[in-house]
Amino acid sequence: MTPTSPSGLPAAHPHEKDVERRFLAHWPRLEARLAEVYGGDPRWAGFIGALKDRVWAAAIARPAALRDLDSRREGSRDWLSAAGQTAYTFYVDRFAGDLPGVRKRLDYLDDLGVRWLHPLPLLRPRDGDSDGGFAVADYRQVDPRLGDMDDLEALACDLRARNMGLIVDVVCNHTAREHAWAKAARAGDQAFQDYYITLSAEEAAERERHLIDVFPDTAPGSFTFDPDMGGHVWTTFYPFQWDLNYANPQVFSEMLEVLVFLASKGVQGFRLDSAPYLWKAAGTTSRNRPQAYAIVEAWREALAIVAPSVVLVAEAIESLDDVVPFFGRDGRGCDLAYNNAVMTALWGALADADAGVFNRCLAASAGKPRRAAWLNYVRCHDDVIWNALAAYAPPEDLARWSAFYGEGGGFSHGRAFQTAPGGVPSTNGMAAALAGLQPGQGPGSPGAHRLALLYGIVHALDGWPLIYMGDEIGLPNDEDYEADPLRAGDGRWLHRPAMDWTAAERRTQDGTLEAELFGCLRRLGVQARMLAAHGVAGPALPVALESPAILAFERTEGAQSLLCLANLAEAPLATRLPLAYSATTRDLLTGRDRQGGSIDLGPHELVWLVTT
Template sequence: MSNRSPDILFSNHVRDHPSWSVFEARFQDIYGSGPERMAVLARITDSLADALRTRSTALVELDRARSAAPDWTSVSGNVIYTFYVDRFSQDLAGLIERLDYLQSLGVRWLHPLPLLRSRPGDSDGGFAVADFRQIEPHLGSMDDLAALTTALHQRGMGLLLDVVCNHTAREHAWAVAARAGDLASRAFYRVESTETSVAAWGEHLIDVFPDTAPGSFTHEPEMGGWVWTTFYPFQWDLNYANPAVFIEMLDVLLFLANQGVDGFRLDSAPFLWKREGTSCRNQPEAYRIVEAWRAALSIVVPGVVLLAEAIESIDDVLPFFGQQSPGCDLAYNNGVMTALWGALADEDAGIARTLIEAASVRPAHAAWLNYVRCHDDLIWNALAAYAEPADLKRWSDFYAGGGFSGGRAFQTAPGGVPSTNGMAAALVGLGRDGVDQDLAARRLTLLYGIIHGLDGWPLIYMGDEVALGNDEAFDRDPARRDEGRWLHRPVMDWYKAEGRDDPDRIEGRTFAALRRFGKLSRSLDGLDIRGPARPVALTEKAVLAFERFEGSRRLLVLANLSPRGVVADLPPGWAGGGHDLVSGRDQSGPSIMLEPYDLLWLADRT
């Protein structure tokens, strides 16, 4: 053994690892087997061995610590904070200076939105990546990224980084080489040579941005045809039927993981595989690709987590957790998020109960990322499998200004209803004339109290902790006015944040509430409260109730979705009431009075 070279030792480690056979199986599911694949697998072995050889001692130790607790992703209270770096702290150096602020809020994970080098000009908010191995220059450098991950690890925090795995910018080196005639680079993309074939594919596709970027193909004379562009014309879809694309993206993940990145948000994961006669979303191969990445990463960087960015129905999201083998560790709980807004508008918990029940069947190793808002729109059409078209339209109209909300309608595909843009504070009515501001503030904290009580990782969108409102001036900026989602991508208001410790200001009350919810969430493991949230139907339709009961103690969350006080009859097994973790007071049963937009977390009395 001592006579073998280090490279051979690392290669042997890769091949001997239990996850290698899983990787081989998933790779063969996608690309088949045979002699021609042996060279491809040999190249992947070399990539994994090289990444293992160059991984720092500190990161290896972090991997070991996480691997020693295989269910660490199920620990309660992994609060995430998501933001655009330039709008929060200007750059990565400034972000390090803001870590005290985030840590005081109870944040455990930072989830910056795209910060890899993007194309000049319009880059779809950074999602048109021109180089996966460089940081956007105005944000910093790879050295700054390494400094950030080091600072985070010293505080027991982690970094989730966006990796846009479905497409590249038109300016990416692969696309530039493809336009110059390089056949190997051309094979990285999907190109159709005739309008007839474009029309045949398009018959089954659903436009993502039908107003600002209709269609899914863009004519490129230098390519001699039409390039597949699901999102915008400057974003070229990668061709994952070519195993070289799979390998390159795996190399990107390994490279970034060795910079200290702790997890990856796999952007647009449902779109990875194209199949004629389908919508080209959520195809079996897309799930296998994620499972193969997971297996490969488990060999080299087992402490790194994968987050599926799949804004689809829950039935289509669940397979991203893994079917034949483990896939993503996390996925956005988009269905529950959207349903909560619908339930709040109706003052009826029905749709939220339906989606919480659907989400409860997640695999035991998986965790939901629970959120109230994010940088994207509220997509009502994602609830089409669970609600009637009239419901979707009612909610869409309500949050476009028909109710207490200060949101705006966004584009939609033909046959659907408009999505909604707006910050959470605006959507609940804060800052809107004629809307009771105390009730609006209660709505905001109620939603955050609910998501912290659910199983999974709660996410805070930048500014929600100080009730930051819409950027109403975005449409006066020529660079942003054609993209309605900039309404809810404001610059962080640090003057408002200065009021976070003042209980007489909305900023102080909101910050304190979210910080308390994070602490309560982190306390659940110590109370042995575990398991998925399961809804409970009550006679009062305005009260959302769900239980978690797989530990030695149970939790019952009660949320009044209405602006009036209601009496909730407790469900069977809770007739005696319980101890409310939110207020710190005991509550007796069999009925409990809930104030407008009130929230209780009832735990079994010890």
């Protein structure tokens, strides 16, 4: 039987059978998810019919060079959960100037063991302050300061040749006020006015009572009056970032077309920025609504038809109960999500030399669907949000950690950041600074040991380890950001420094901090990729030991079990081991065999023990 498109037209492309197979497998669930959101909308019939044709046409038009990758990943059921898929995240201009500059630095990233590149927002932003590129004026153009779409496609091609992938930020919750859709809306086009949410002063005030300010100091409130729109436009973040109206099904279609367009350029993954905010509902915080989860699942199913090798990453810095649903009700939503609770808990555990909060968060994070994977990280471009641990630690703990890292209460060189009323201040700072590593200190310093310890922990967890630019050489805070008028108002630029390539060259010089840290992260990536060969599998689950200062977790679902032990304390500690590890074990990080029912750990020492 000759395959036909959803509209009944004859199929005319050689890969039409694959498209038909994927369509039959994924379209019913895609339509069902959208029916939950838009089924009662009078536009439903026209919308779903047009979308069906669009998805089919996009799948047929998938570039031939990308179809092989689609087929390989479809044929490898467990590729997503393969160990050691190290990701590296950075701002293009801070790392290498522009996209051609990034291409010239691929040997450096290859040497580090990177498998996925995640440049932070690089699509064309508004002029002036753009919230670090998160106010997008055009989804189909690259920021001209960084290059153009041909440069992006060339980078994606280079990465595929190295068996590496490119993840790009798609800011799906809002556009810049200068986006073409917003310009048309401000010019009076009613169709585009329905792409945004405009309320009267009274309506906005009522909604505001239930919302939580994201930037209470620098951008208080969630609405901005615009005379051209005749009311108060919903602006969750900054006044120049206009929230999209996903109650309009056309907005869903527009954003799907953006994803498909970028996927056709070789992009292999999308970080869905601000995904929790996609759906607004009166009388609620308008975060993590069921419709937001359904929209993300629908995008996942559409891409499974058009570009099945592409992954979706949920940027949801929320409680675990709110993050896990982004993986999808049956594991078909986002492929990855930031393991924010575990990351934040790591810093709390390090401050107290007590693994309790980490254990609670790790146990909760194990509840994700098996198909999906965590993105495990030590730091990123945003602040450390202590309030995200409210379900796992009492307020006094949150306040103590906030002061410890942001107000000079401990070894940290971080700074306090803003918070919503009733919360504790978040913290800004590079991982090296938060770990207490000062510029000029060597590899034997406590700060260097703490930094290596944290990265050793996240590499042993199930999921993908993420390295933030510069952590591999101990890059310090950018203390001069306040001299730049476009950055001075946002304290997060403290931990968005320019790459120090002079320091990076020292990674080849024995005895330097850069050589020690770079070599450490490179070895961790190698060993993480070897875990499957050692038979290690399954989620990481906490193990309670005699001393709360020894953080411990194991993975036990493979032929061999892994026990990760990390001494959070400044002093040496000894502990008895679980029975399964009291016979002969091997420390994968040193390659040495060991025996006995107890172990001695030096200050901030890390071991990965596997049963033999």
